[in-house]
Amino acid sequence: METFINMVLLTLLAVITIGVVRLRNLFAVIILGGIYSFLMASVLIVLDAVDVAMTEASVGAGISTVLMLTVLYMTRVEEAKPVHSPMLPLFVAGVTGAVLVYGTWGLPAFGLADTPLNNHVGMTYMDLSIPDTGIPNVVTSVLASYRGFDTLGETTVVFTAGIGVLLLLRRGVSVARLRRKQQEEESKS
Secondary structure (H helix, E strand, O other): OHHHHHHHHHHHHHHHHHHHHHHEHHHHHHHHHHHHHHHHHHHHHOOOHHHHHHHHHHHHHHHHHHHHHHHHHHHOOOOOOOOOHHHHEEEEHHHHHHHHHHOOOOOOOOOOOOOOOHHHHHHHHHHHHHHHOOOOHHHHHEEEEEHHHHHHHHHHHHHHOOOHHHHHHHHHHHHHHHHHHHHHHHHOO
């Protein structure tokens, strides 16, 4: 049953991805992006990563969708037609993909138990996280206890970025209102 659920979710993700690539209506793309984030959260729940799923649902589907809709309010509804050939972006994407594939050749095989991470650091966290912290989820104990300052730093960066985005959006909304007011005055005269 779990395999069936995974296949259905991955098929829906593939269909939505194709829809996002093919559509020109930016509102529809934003809505499909939110649906994609909820489906990814569902995949993460099936994989027993509930904490990551909650983050994906709140940030990916919630905050990002609201932010993109706000930006869309200040711009056009339709994507502009490209003025250049798509060959350059295709070439850049191909080169980037080739470099990433080349970089994976140096990694150990997937699932090997004798990798350096699994021999020392990973096993230490697995063995000591529950006795040290009393938290039954290893990921939560590592993020909250062992890497608490790192997580606090990341939270501070995200909070600061959020304030910056809000300031930019506030300025953008007032500029958009001013433009609309000027357009209305021009259309009246």
